[in-house]
Amino acid sequence: MTFFSSRWVPRPAHVQERTKGLPGGFRAAGVACGIKPDGARDLGLLVCDAPDAVSAARYTRSGVLAAPVIVSRDRCDGEHLRAVVANSGNANAVTGSEGIDAVTATQLATERLTAIASDQVAVGSTGVIGVQLPVDRIVSGLEVAHAELRADGEADFAEAIRTTDVSAKQASLTVTLPSGEVRLSAQAKGAGMISPNYATMLCFVQTDAVLDAETADLLLGVTVRRSFDRISVDGQLSTNDTVILIASGASGVVVAPESDDELALGEALDALLRQLALMIVHDGEGARRIGRVVVQGEDPERVERAARAIANSPLVKAALHGGDPNWGRIAQALGGALTDHAPLVFDVAIEGVQVCSAGEPLRFDASALEQAVQVDEVEYHVALAGEGAETEVFFSDLSHEYVTINADYTT
């Protein structure tokens, strides 16, 4: 039971980990349909058997939208999604009308198999951009997946949506609400092309709580902003990012708007998504360490810009990787981000050790600090002038493995 492994995500007292199993009303499967050349699982199917399920979703804000994002976002009934088809190995992005047709064919095939209306079938894809999806393999694969649907199929499903992920990312939780016990599960993928913006990967969340569509949307929106919006592996926004929450209502436990139940479920969802987000950053295509930078100041826009610049700086990331407390890199990234207000006055602390105050270097025990950063999770605090705004970004380091993985991806 080690899902909540980060120093930054304590397990809420009312949340217990389960070894496996989807919430009531859900079944899932993951199969190999032949997109990945190595024969690994590459097609996941998730269905909700409750006809009155409600859902909420968040998508990438990239200017280049993959076909499955266009269709799922614009042509589906976003409040009543009941199935998810997700493939890895091909993003179905920049594929024009043929790509759109492939998504539609996938939805129709799912409708034939499951009797779930095609506009309640969301599609997610991840993998190489600019190559047409082999839709025949998807359609054939869906038959196999449909036959394998199981109430504990979430591990296979999570496996099927991996690309460069070192490990599958998923959890099954029991959440004790004031009004009763509900279950919550999620499967995520993501390792590169992750920027702190909206839903920057694929993540599918299920609960058997009874939610109305507005509550589902509110809970997902708030928790995505605190999790997947706050991570960066490489500052790159994907064409395919998708997060979908489906509530089956099978538990019969009603989570009313603005109730203590809503608050408690929100806390559980928050912890779940933040831990999944951190697993993505930890995975981070070869990452050894991850960092958390907290920036405080007066203007929220400047604070956000500074935090992202630090988190996305390859120099900061490389220093994190090397266990090098080179805070000059933080100063450099800050100056590059905030070019309009020279000279900047700022404080920097690493792992609680103040290294720079009001733009001047402080004396500190360099070897002690170097020891302190030889950990998996390193904290940076930056204070700009003024008060009232604060943000955080979690980021991976820049490793040799990142280069190896990304230098030769299509070939």
Add this chain to the structure above:
Amino acid sequence: MTFFSSRWVPRPAHVQERTKGLPGGFRAAGVACGIKPDGARDLGLLVCDAPDAVSAARYTRSGVLAAPVIVSRDRCDGEHLRAVVANSGNANAVTGSEGIDAVTATQLATERLTAIASDQVAVGSTGVIGVQLPVDRIVSGLEVAHAELRADGEADFAEAIRTTDVSAKQASLTVTLPSGEVRLSAQAKGAGMISPNYATMLCFVQTDAVLDAETADLLLGVTVRRSFDRISVDGQLSTNDTVILIASGASGVVVAPESDDELALGEALDALLRQLALMIVHDGEGARRIGRVVVQGEDPERVERAARAIANSPLVKAALHGGDPNWGRIAQALGGALTDHAPLVFDVAIEGVQVCSAGEPLRFDASALEQAVQVDEVEYHVALAGEGAETEVFFSDLSHEYVTINADYTT
């Protein structure tokens, strides 16, 4: 004679390379003063013996300015600089008032040795940020450097300003203007922390042409915008970037404003700075290949944003490194940069092979294209909708060596 080695910078017919030697009126030296722990040269001194020399300069626009930038930009007579002191191994950035005092002490020591007024002494520094400069070593080193000043000391000077540069970057040229022959030389450093913004490294340029200050400023401004402003190694803007042009007038050849001489000198300076800029990108902390991305469209701001996003994308850079013509990375970077106009319509060509038209993938000979990108310099063309705006950015790839160099820089 291989200075003009890039496909993108043909040698102008009126420009000849020289093996060595500064233009008339200049002397330079480079010595080891003890900043670099390995005893390598780390202090350069350049002087112009002409009392009526004119100069022009460009500095970083980072919000965090190094002490030498603050002093050289704000407290010197920028039109009449006659000496440059440049050190490597320490950036003297984020060093507060002690850092400013170190620059002033450096200027005064130079004035004592050379009789050049301290406000005509520019100072440049490069190296680690946030560590106080050992100013005593600089002052002692200046005495040695002063004694070694030579008319062909530019190679030692160029050597002294290197940090992680694989090789020193400098050239000496003879330029045949309509009104006579002048000489032009430059020494540059830069390998990382290079972003396409103003003068993103150190570069010192000398000519013996007779220029007025306005012409010097115009020529430097235009050519910096076409060279150092258009390169990116890692998208990181330095705290220390400095470009200084000094004209001694020793040739007696007058370059009048808006004359053919001005045009011809401008062409030579343009080629010189573009080639030096490309050498910085080629050096690029372990770079194997460099890319040039040309983006066309309607809106200059969007065209610029797209070109920089592509040039700075670690995914695009890693694919360049791997010799992988994965144009999906270009599409992804484009979408991440231009989030406000979905859906984007665009064409992509790599090495003249059209791979994407109006957002749809084209059939092309993948193995031929893969062969075509196994070269040192790779061209990418992106066309957004509309016409009238075009820009280019030169960028290095993302290599294992970049990680190695930057993971363990201070320690």
